[in-house]
Amino acid sequence: MDVGLTPQAESAVESVRPSVLQVQTLPLGSDSPYSYGSGFAVGAGNLLITNYHVVSGVIMDPDRYRLEFLRQDGKKGALAVVAIDVVHDLAVVRGDTGPMPGLAFEQNVPDKGARGFSIGFPQNQGLTVTEGIVNGLSEDSVRGAIHFSGPVNAGMSGGPAVNSSGRVFGVNVANLRDAQLISFIVPASAAVALIERAEKVKMPTEKDLFNDLAHQLQMNSKDVLALFPAGNLPVEMFGRFSAPAKPGDFAHCYATNEKEADKLYHVDKYGCYFKDFTFVAHDLYMGRWAFNYSHINAPDFGAMRFASLEESLLGTSDDTSATNLIHKTRWTCQNHIVALSGGRAKAVLCLRRYSRFEGLYDIELKLATLTDSKEALLSSLELYGLGYSDSMALVHRFMESVTWKP
Amino acid sequence: MEALAFIEELGRNGEVIRRHALNQLPACIGRGYDADVLVDDPYVAARHLEIRLTADGELEAVDIGSLNGTFRFGDKTRLSASRIHSDDMFRIGQTQLRIRLPGQTIPAELPLPQRTWDRHPLVFAGSVVLLICFTAWDQCVNTFKTDISDIFALPITFFSVLLIWVAVWSLVCRMLHGKANFLAHGIVAFAGFSVLAFVGILTDYLNFAFDLHGFDLAWKICLAAIFAAILHRHLRLTVRLSRHVLFVLVISLAAVIFGGIGGLNSVSNANKPGLQSFNGAIKPSAFLFVKGIHSDQFVGLAEQLKENADKDAGAMTH
Numbered sequence: 001m002d003v004g005l006t007p008q009a010e011s012a013v014e015s016v017r018p019s020v021l022q023v024q025t026l027p028l029g030s031d032s033p034y035s036y037g038s039g040f041a042v043g044a045g046n047l048l049i050t051n052y053h054v055v056s057g058v059i060m061d062p063d064r065y066r067l068e069f070l071r072q073d074g075k076k077g078a079l080a081v082v083a084i085d086v087v088h089d090l091a092v093v094r095g096d097t098g099p100m101p102g103l104a105f106e107q108n109v110p111d112k113g114a115r116g117f118s119i120g121f122p123q124n125q126g127l128t129v130t131e132g133i134v135n136g137l138s139e140d141s142v143r144g145a146i147h148f149s150g151p152v153n154a155g156m157s158g159g160p161a162v163n164s165s166g167r168v169f170g171v172n173v174a175n176l177r178d179a180q181l182i183s184f185i186v187p188a189s190a191a192v193a194l195i196e197r198a199e200k201v202k203m204p205t206e207k208d209l210f211n212d213l214a215h216q217l218q219m220n221s222k223d224v225l226a227l228f229p230a231g232n233l234p235v236e237m238f239g240r241f242s243a244p245a246k247p248g249d250f251a252h253c254y255a256t257n258e259k260e261a262d263k264l265y266h267v268d269k270y271g272c273y274f275k276d277f278t279f280v281a282h283d284l285y286m287g288r289w290a291f292n293y294s295h296i297n298a299p300d301f302g303a304m305r306f307a308s309l310e311e312s313l314l315g316t317s318d319d320t321s322a323t324n325l326i327h328k329t330r331w332t333c334q335n336h337i338v339a340l341s342g343g344r345a346k347a348v349l350c351l352r353r354y355s356r357f358e359g360l361y362d363i364e365l366k367l368a369t370l371t372d373s374k375e376a377l378l379s380s381l382e383l384y385g386l387g388y389s390d391s392m393a394l395v396h397r398f399m400e401s402v403t404w405k406p
Numbered sequence: 407m408e409a410l411a412f413i414e415e416l417g418r419n420g421e422v423i424r425r426h427a428l429n430q431l432p433a434c435i436g437r438g439y440d441a442d443v444l445v446d447d448p449y450v451a452a453r454h455l456e457i458r459l460t461a462d463g464e465l466e467a468v469d470i471g472s473l474n475g476t477f478r479f480g481d482k483t484r485l486s487a488s489r490i491h492s493d494d495m496f497r498i499g500q501t502q503l504r505i506r507l508p509g510q511t512i513p514a515e516l517p518l519p520q521r522t523w524d525r526h527p528l529v530f531a532g533s534v535v536l537l538i539c540f541t542a543w544d545q546c547v548n549t550f551k552t553d554i555s556d557i558f559a560l561p562i563t564f565f566s567v568l569l570i571w572v573a574v575w576s577l578v579c580r581m582l583h584g585k586a587n588f589l590a591h592g593i594v595a596f597a598g599f600s601v602l603a604f605v606g607i608l609t610d611y612l613n614f615a616f617d618l619h620g621f622d623l624a625w626k627i628c629l630a631a632i633f634a635a636i637l638h639r640h641l642r643l644t645v646r647l648s649r650h651v652l653f654v655l656v657i658s659l660a661a662v663i664f665g666g667i668g669g670l671n672s673v674s675n676a677n678k679p680g681l682q683s684f685n686g687a688i689k690p691s692a693f694l695f696v697k698g699i700h701s702d703q704f705v706g707l708a709e710q711l712k713e714n715a716d717k718d719a720g721a722m723t724h
Contacts, residue, residue: 303690303691304547304689305548306690307689307690308688310688311686311689314686325722328679329715329718329719329722330681330718331680332711332714332718333683334704334711335684336617336699337617337694338698338701338704339697339698339699340698345698346688347704349708350682351708351711351712352718353716353719355719355723356723358716358719361712361715363708364682366686368688370688370691370694371691372691388712392708396701400701
């Protein structure tokens with residue numbers, strides 16, 4: 001059980017305990033859960049809050065999955081989704097759970113160093129409490145995630161994170177992304193906003209929920225791309241080339257400068273990417289972008305040899321993720337010689353659509369500068385799960401921002 | 407003295423190996439020393455077959471007690487005696503015989519081939535050197551690897567595969583034609599595939615130089631035509647076929663091989679849903695003859711991609 005909690009913490013946790021239950025996603029026609037999460041009662045006690053990713057199965061595939069709750073006393077029953085906030089990974093659900101006290105929220109983010117308790121059901125181990133320190137709002141998140149240095153295990157997702165007086169300051173998120181467990185706490189303000197919305201709407205159909213999901217993803221696309229500063233994109237020099245660099249604090253950037261002894265040429269890499277992308281389904285993430293450069297230098301090469309080096313580096317497609325055709329169409333590509341300010345470049349644009357989401361695309365731009373010197377810049381811009389016109393506007397700005405002295 | 411008839415011994419491809427004149431009848435055909443026509447075939451009896459005149463003055467072939475019998479060509483019934491006419495073919499043992507009566511017209515002799523350059527060892531060597539130089543040039547100019555084995559791997563593989571190709575043609579040629587024609591096949595293969603590789607690279611450069619689109623099928627047909635020409639030369643050395651049959655055969659072979667490669671490619675691409683196919687060829691900018699389109703135009707052209715993807719998505723959700 002919960003060892004080592006202070007008496008004050010003990011009472012805080014005890015007061016929360018009866019409001020927490022397990023949320024299970026089950027395949028239709030089976031009693032074995034497909035995935036677990038946690039949830040807790042709010043308000044008058046007839047609504048529960050959990051994570052979107054805990055209920056994503058029934059939003060994306062209502063023909064294949066259903067939702068159930070399991071109370072600590074063993075009582076089971078059906079759950080229905082009332083409202084979702086895919087961007088903050090939240091969902092409000094309703095079910096015949098019997099009386100459960102609704103928990104109260106603390107909308108102010110706790111001070112740095114404050115104690116916090118994360119409560120939920122990791123896998124099949126029963127109710128678990130983990131203690132940690134709140135480190136304030138995470139600095140590298142545009143969504144305002146709370147950084148919590150305590151273990152949030154898989155299955156505790158959707159459970160409450162409470163302060164020492166038993167008030168909920170956020171919702172646990174434990175998420176497997178690329179085989180890495182990422183934990184953070186969604187601030188209470190987002191949950192309160194979603195509950196207010198849920199209380200106003202009448203019970204949505206499966207179709208309503210999916211359409212709402214699609215709409216939220218569209219809105220998110222605009223928000224994500226609106227983060228780029230208006231006017232000129234900030235640029236940096238890569239040799240004699242100038243190209244877009246870190247567009248703001250919302251982007252994570254890296255640079256490498258490795259000299260490999262066994263190679264006759266030198267490639268510097270630089271790239272930026274957006275970390276706060278959106279979980280849509282366990283095999284589907286949207287609203288992300290990245291751009292990468294390879295700055296090639298090979299002063300000893302002849303023109304033909306340099307061109308074929310550039311060609312081979314351009315041809316390397318990083319699309320190794322086994323994208324199945326359930327979610328996306330095949331790529332369709334175009335390639336042209338383009339005139340940029342500075343000179344000519346080979347430009348390749350590939351595009352594919354999310355088959356169930358009208359207006360959401362993956363777009364990739366590759367640019368290879370064509371110059372007489374033994375120096376070239378290869379750039380790629382990847383826009384995943386974003387709207388067409390905003391993405392293409394960024395593609396255009398990006399192309400215009402790659403310049404060099406002839 | 408004028409011969410009464412001729413017996414021709416035929417080879418595997420129906421060519422005449424020996425001709426025997428029959429100056430008197432009856433005449434005995436067999437392996438024995440006393441036979442009038444000697445046939446050195448261990449499956450033939452010492453005295454096997456007799457050619458004689460019937461009462462009404464026609465020729466007759468009579469099996470005179472052989473173990474393995476006498477057959478008309480292509481027939482399985484054993485003959486004891488049979489009337490024969492000019493050009494009748496018989497089989498005794500494993501030997502093919504043809505009866506010929508006098509008065510045959512003989513075609514004029516063939517002129518000796520005057521130009522034998524296509525069988526000349528120097529031309530062969532030249533075509534081998536051409537191919538090796540070409541692939542080696544391509545490798546040396548374009549490679550950016552340091553390992554020398556990487557540079558020579560391709561020319562050596564290419565050379566070995568072509569040698570096998572030539573050997574197989576020579577073998578088939580030896581079986582069907584009786585002569586291997588190794589040098590001639592070698593010249594066709596090494597020179598032909600040099601041209602094929604050269605045109606392949608040339609199309610790459612043309613595509614880049616003028617930023618061409620939509621010529622992929624045309625280039626493929628062009629390469630297939632060169633390949634068909636190579637097949638044509640090989641087949642002409644190997645079998646004697648009429649011009650029309652040869653033409654149809656070559657076209658269908660080239661279509662099957664090129665179509666097969668294309669089909670295999672599209673099947674393997676169908677299993678790669680994340681595959682991006684585009685022409686990413688980059689050559690030195692000195693070979694670039696177009697100004698390039700403006701980025702506005704490039705972005706505008708993407709509308710077509712969007713339409714394609716929307717159509718795809720529509721087909722998927724139904």
